[in-house]
Amino acid sequence: xxxxxxxxxxxxxxxxxxxxxxxxxxxxxxxxxxxxxxxxxxxxxxxxxxxxxxxxxxxxxxxxxxxxxxxxxxxxxxxxxxxxxxxxxxxxxxxxxxxxxxxxxxxxxxxxxxxxxxxxxxxxxxxxxxxxxxxxxxxxxxxxxxxxxxxxxxxxxxxxxxxxxxxxxxxxxxxxxxxxxxxxxxxxxxxxxxxxxxxxxxxxxxxxxxxxxxxxxxxxxxxxxxxxxxxxxxxxxxxxxxxxxxxxxxxxxxxxxxxxxxxxxxxxxxxxxxxxxxxxxxxxxxxxxxxxxxxxxxxxxxxxxxxxxxxxx
Amino acid sequence: xxxxxxxxxxxxxxxxxxxxxxxxxxxxxxxxxxxxxxxxxxxxxxxxxxxxxxxxxxxxxxxxxxxxxxxxxxxxxxxxxxxxxxxxxxxxxxxxxxxxxxxxxxxxxxxxxxxxxxxxxxxxxxxxxxxxxxxxxxxxxxxxxxxxxxxxxxxxxxxxxxxxxxxxxxxxxxxxxxxxxxxxxxxxxxxxxxxxxxxxxxxxxxxxxxxxxxxxxxxxxxxxxxxxxxxxxxxxxxxxxxxxxxxxxxxxxxxxxxxxxxxxxxxxxxxxxxxxxxxxxxxxxxxxxxxxxxxxxxxxxxxxxxxxxxxxxxxxxxxxxxx
Numbered sequence: 001x002x003x004x005x006x007x008x009x010x011x012x013x014x015x016x017x018x019x020x021x022x023x024x025x026x027x028x029x030x031x032x033x034x035x036x037x038x039x040x041x042x043x044x045x046x047x048x049x050x051x052x053x054x055x056x057x058x059x060x061x062x063x064x065x066x067x068x069x070x071x072x073x074x075x076x077x078x079x080x081x082x083x084x085x086x087x088x089x090x091x092x093x094x095x096x097x098x099x100x101x102x103x104x105x106x107x108x109x110x111x112x113x114x115x116x117x118x119x120x121x122x123x124x125x126x127x128x129x130x131x132x133x134x135x136x137x138x139x140x141x142x143x144x145x146x147x148x149x150x151x152x153x154x155x156x157x158x159x160x161x162x163x164x165x166x167x168x169x170x171x172x173x174x175x176x177x178x179x180x181x182x183x184x185x186x187x188x189x190x191x192x193x194x195x196x197x198x199x200x201x202x203x204x205x206x207x208x209x210x211x212x213x214x215x216x217x218x219x220x221x222x223x224x225x226x227x228x229x230x231x232x233x234x235x236x237x238x239x240x241x242x243x244x245x246x247x248x249x250x251x252x253x254x255x256x257x258x259x260x261x262x263x264x265x266x267x268x269x270x271x272x273x274x275x276x277x278x279x280x281x282x283x284x285x286x287x288x289x290x291x292x293x294x295x296x297x298x299x300x301x302x303x304x305x306x307x308x309x310x311x312x313x
Numbered sequence: 314x315x316x317x318x319x320x321x322x323x324x325x326x327x328x329x330x331x332x333x334x335x336x337x338x339x340x341x342x343x344x345x346x347x348x349x350x351x352x353x354x355x356x357x358x359x360x361x362x363x364x365x366x367x368x369x370x371x372x373x374x375x376x377x378x379x380x381x382x383x384x385x386x387x388x389x390x391x392x393x394x395x396x397x398x399x400x401x402x403x404x405x406x407x408x409x410x411x412x413x414x415x416x417x418x419x420x421x422x423x424x425x426x427x428x429x430x431x432x433x434x435x436x437x438x439x440x441x442x443x444x445x446x447x448x449x450x451x452x453x454x455x456x457x458x459x460x461x462x463x464x465x466x467x468x469x470x471x472x473x474x475x476x477x478x479x480x481x482x483x484x485x486x487x488x489x490x491x492x493x494x495x496x497x498x499x500x501x502x503x504x505x506x507x508x509x510x511x512x513x514x515x516x517x518x519x520x521x522x523x524x525x526x527x528x529x530x531x532x533x534x535x536x537x538x539x540x541x542x543x544x545x546x547x548x549x550x551x552x553x554x555x556x557x558x559x560x561x562x563x564x565x566x567x568x569x570x571x572x573x574x575x576x577x578x579x580x581x582x583x584x585x586x587x588x589x590x591x592x593x594x595x596x597x598x599x600x601x602x603x604x605x606x607x608x609x610x611x612x613x614x615x616x617x618x619x620x621x622x623x624x625x626x627x628x629x630x631x632x633x634x635x636x
Contacts, residue, residue, distance in 0.1 A: 017437050024449070031453045146581070147574065148529040150536050154556060154570050158563050241440060249444030253533055257556055268537045271452045279452050286445060294440055 006302055014295045021287040026070050028283070029276040030063070039274050040083050079284070080277035084270070089281035093263065099178070100262035103251050104244075106182035107189075111243060112236075115190035119197025120224075120232055126198070127205055137198070144191035149250040153184035153257040181258045185250035189243045193236055200235040204228050234305050241294035248286050328590045335586025341579035348395035353546075356393045361385065361544075371562050378564040381554055391551060391568045398547040399576070401462050401540075402527035408466030410520045413473025418512075420474065421481035432478070438471040443530055451539045461540035465530045469523065476519060477512060484511045514591060522584035525577040532573055548573050 029036055037054035038045070045053075054060050058069055073080065079089035118141075126134040160167045160180055167180050204210060204227065213223050252264035259265070263282050270278040329335050353361065364384035371379045378387045420431035438446065443465075450464035484490065484507070493503055532549025534540035541547045548569040555566025 013433060016433075020437075028449065028453055033455060146577065148533055150533050150552070151529075151570050151574060154552065154566050157556070157559060158567060162559055162563050245440055245442035245445070249442035252444050252448065253537065256537055256553075267448060268539065271448060272456060272538060276452070283445070283449055283452075287441065290441055290445070291437075 003302075007299070010295055010298055014291065017291050018288065021284065021291065022071065022074065023067075025280045025284045025287070026067055028280055032274075032276070034274070036083070036274075036276060074284075079281040082270075082275055082278050084273055084275045084278070089277050092266070092278055093281055093285060096261060096263050096266045098262075099260045100251050100255070100264060102178050103181055103185065103255070103260070103262065104247050106178055107186045107247050107250070108244075110182055110186035111190045111193060111247075114186070115193035116197055116232060116236055118190070118194040120201050120228065122194060122198040123201035123205065127202060138195070141191040141195050144187050145195065147188065148253075149185055149188055150253045150257055152187050153181065153254045156180050156184050157257060177258070177260070181251075181254045181260060184254045184257070185247055188250070189239075189246050193239055193243065196239060197232045197235055201228055201232055204231045230304075234301065237297060237301050237304065240297040241290070244293045245290045248290060325590045329586055332586045332589065334582045335590070338579040338582035338586065341575065342583055345395060345399065345576060345579070348392055349399050350396075351393075352396040353393040356389050361390075361393070372564065378568050379562040381551070381562070381565045382558050387551075387555075387562070387565050387568050390546070391548065391572050394547050394551060394569065395572070397458075397541060397545060398528055398532060398549070398573075399524075401458060401547070402465070402531040403524050405462045405465035405531060406469060406520060406523045406527040408462065409469035409473050409523070410516065412466070413470040413475075414477045414516060416470070417474035417477025418481060421478045421485075431474075435471045435474050435478070439475065443468040444533070447530065447534060448537075448539065451534065456539050456542065458541045458545065461531060461534045464534060464539075465527055468530065469527065472523070473516075473519075477516065480512050480515055481508055484508050518584055518588050518591070521587065522581055525580035525584075528576055528580075529573060532569075 035050070037050050037057060037059055040057065041049045041053040058066055061069070070080075077090060079093070081087065082089055082092050085092065122137045122141075126137060157180060167176055210223065210227055213227060218226075251262065252267060254260075255262045255264035256268060263286070267279060267282045267286075270276075270282070362385070364380070367376075367380050367384040368382055370376060370384075373379065376386045376388070381387055381390065416431075416435075420428055420435075423431065446468040447461075447464035450467045451460045454460040454463050490503070490507060493507055498506070528548075531540060532547060532552065535547050535549030536553050538553065541550055543550070551569040552566050552573075555563075555569065558565055
């Protein structure tokens, strides 16, 4: 019963947010100053050409009709046509999603493989009052967590691509070209996760049930696997939604540093030239991705740690 | 009652001056303030006039960190960019503070429905991440300085709303609030004198430290080409140009990047020192020459002002009596 209520409330919220995002992206083009039809027809086109463009885009229809068409298109997987290239937006996205997805997956893997162990090791090493280590850990992760991703990207590119010439500075083809950008977007979230995991692990290590386990002479390896590790995973999972959003935002910027042809660079370029259908499509896609990941994290967290079901509502 | 929480001005400045990070960051901020006042025009031609004969040079005697793609001195130009980088960021954060503070306060004052829906909206907005929100706003408002300020302002608004909202909540449950109600302070009086004053303290400090993030966010928009447009220039824009010519003269990117970093650090450290200075509870936690004296003063102050507490049973009675 509790489960059903939890799922229903999550689902209602999810549906609400998805509708909000859809409405917002639809309104985006209409809120912006200037006439999209003129943009499409060209700045020096005559009135008649602009009128034709307007009819072709459906902009002469009443607002609600346009909205219904937009939503109907979404259900058919039709995101409209790019003003700039006259290609369907879905096609445009399909061509550019590769490098961004690669970046997101690599970045996520790095965060998991670096942030989590660093946090646990940090906790184990600082547990018995190694004050200098605690200062070093908090200081370095704190600094890493507050440097914006494009600066990290710039410094990384300088060191690895310019000074030592180990990795390519730009491009989106090979896996080598994805290493620096992935590190650049992963450093910040990995550092904040390491901080959180350390604090949480310290709490667990101090907790009565770990003391009980120790007094039962549970082997250390088992203690960590059965008690400490699951708790750290839950902590990280709770950060999952925020981390993913920060990865997406990071990708938008970091792609620019390394000149990768992904969704981020396309989004920025489309904003600059006023290619609204592409902007709408990418914002919709990224927005949905963030919201769905958040909802998924909530549900998984509910399964792993049922206490969060109560608190989350 | 609320004023007892504060130290005297002398105590506060003493507490502030005794922290080395506070002094160092203060000096850096002073230097930055001078740069903001000087502005781009304070540096003469070197920052703005291009010299194609000397484009993208490495460090030399004339140009300590070399020149950018248009032959302008990088170091001078970076200093000259300080004004816009900091002013626009401050404007954006100020916007977010006002709007977010109002929204957060209204949600906190509202009924359970308002709180639930408002909280969900804020959480969702925060969930998107600042960059995506900012890009959407720029797409609507248009590219340029105005759009960028508004974009960062909107992107930061949910953070301030969230902060104000939980701050008001935490103040509402303090003992002196119940005491004020018992004494019969009017609702508006409570709002002004107790909630308002206590929230304002923290809000001012948080606003100050958020300027650091504002600078970074603004320069990231400029970096994407969505922020300040030429002929105006800020650090983010210089960074973009620098990255394009990375192999020719990496300092074109590294110098503005370093100044962004230094500014961010200084603002954060200064904010921390400021927060410590106005909060007597934290004085004793700070290693300093004045520690023992402050501790003694604090102990004295505590001894003189016993915490006003209200019997929990009486408190519930009082709550029931109110609408």
